[in-house]
Amino acid sequence: MEGIEIPTDVVARRIEALGRVGLLPEGGLYRGVYTPEWAEARAVVADWGRSAGLEVREDAVGNLWLRLPGSEPGPAIVTGSHIDTVRNGGKYDGALGIIAGLTAVEALRARFGRPKRTIEVLATCEEDGARFRSRLWGSRAILGIIGPDEPDAIVDAAGVSIGEAMRQMGYDPARIPEARRADIGAFIELHIEQGPVLQASDHQVGIVTVVTGLTMAVAEVTGRADHAGTTPMDARRDALVGAARMILAVRRAALAAGRPAVATVGRVEVWPGGSNVVPERVRFTVDIRHTAGAELRRLQDRVERACRRVAWNCGLDLDFKVVSSTPPTPLDPALRRLLVDLAGQLGLKFLEMPSGAGHDAAWLGRKFPAALIFVPSQEGRSHSPREYTPVDKIIPGITLLAAALHRLAY
Ligand SMILES: [Zn+2]
Structure with a gap:
């Protein structure tokens, strides 16, 4: 992992760019699933992927996949997080995991070229349940566990069903089962902690043991x-x-x-x-x-x-x-050990810790080996426009993510 540089300016610019999509007059963000703001944010990420030379596709529910094909067959190594936000949310929840994944993959390719295993950056379409009580719609579609009655049964505050919202955006609810995947070898998500522990204890990264x-x-x-x-x-x-x-x-x-x-x-x-x-x-x-x-x-x-x-x-x-x-979801023990080893090698001050909030990694972890990396949240603020992490406090987490992707895919 000698010589891998995560460009601070690119990360900062991307956080600001996505942080402008869905901005409310009060200052927070809102990108509910299947809203125009949500579609705009996905278009921004898809553009970044195409500019980086990655293969860009969306699945039947609108999860976005940016793919760097490997030279050998085998299940993909996946990283990412969710593109939707809560109402009046901040710039980091979800978005940072997508930006971290994309920036890490670009840096790896620039330094090491084509991987053996395919790497994909995933922007899940919905995690936060702000518009619908859909409970991790994106990850559940990938797992293939969305019930056939859900598209009509789940409605937003205006009475629009999630199936109808999908149709308005050009998706066909009957095709939801096509989003299911079986070929994921590992999923590693980077997310802000959304709590005060890392900042207060002066740790650079958190390696999550279990999701509550x-x-x-x-x-x-x-x-x-x-x-x-x-x-x-x-x-x-x-x-x-x-x-x-x-x-x-x-x-x-x-x-x-x-x-x-x-x-x-x-x-x-x-x-x-x-x-x-x-x-x-x-x-x-x-x-x-x-x-x-x-x-x-x-x-x-x-x-x-x-x-x-x-x-x-x-x-x-x-x-x-x-x-x-x-029930609580333990993260994959082998991936956790890998992250602990790599964090030690990189000289990072890390903390093994539980997550009090649910995440895509917890759901995808039911079927695939999954890991979750936390970076500090200033004052533990989240689900608020006050959500903030200085970019220099983000880079150690992305470096760890890149090291793990390198170990798994190259
Ligand atoms: Zn989140």
Whole structure:
């Protein structure tokens, strides 16, 4: 890996160029899947690929593949990330992984010529679920696990189905199965950390061990609506007071479990919602995460039991439902070892760490060997226009990515 240079100016220019596509007046980005801004961003990346002399193609759902053919047959070595953004998002989430992959591949080819194994840079069409609750539409299409009913069943806030949105962009939902691939030898994603750990501990790169498991539950608390002026305090069944105590209990359960356990109540709805009415019904979400499956289930049980205790003590009814549960996904051990070895050889200060957020690598890792490299996020900010990583803090991660691609493909 002597002599490989990742050009800082090219990386900086590309971040700025993609960071202008989908810019909102408030200053953040929005590139929901199958919107004109999304298509524009893909066109920018496709242009870069063609200028670099790579073979550019899109698949049946709009994943973009930039291909450097190898001299020998065999499954491709793939790198990349997602092109879509959340609403009011930043320039680095997703986009950086595509830019890193492309820049690394160009540098490798300039230095070493044609690889033995084919290398592909992948821009997945959708990961962040900002427009549709589509849950990693791009990666799931590659895995071939999108259900036949999903194109019609999944709708955006305006009532447009994802199938209809595809048709408006020239894709045929009936052809989704054609996006499936079986010939991927490895997938390596570079992503911003989206948390404060690397910056705070002064590490240059993170090598991810496991992507956290996530249980999403919905609790519905029912009491009795009464007049806020005439009902004595000791005669109330106030659903919101109960829910407040439950929310504190959720926090206590996660704190007691210790790091990396986290539990968050992010959404609360109150009925009837009058300022002079004792609340009758409250619904709130609970997002519970842990990197170990058994611990995740234990924490989920603790949270539910704690909420039931509060309901019993307050004379309230509680309906607690788990709506989805994704187990933790360990990244490929051999690829992790390779990254650790290479980071050591390159003299990088690296940290092996879990990921608290889901990523394309976690899903593609269900079928293919996958790895995930983090670069620091300034102040841990993400999903915000304040998302930022200085380019000199990005280069070590891309250098590590290039070294890994070199080892796997040359
Ligand atoms: Zn992302």
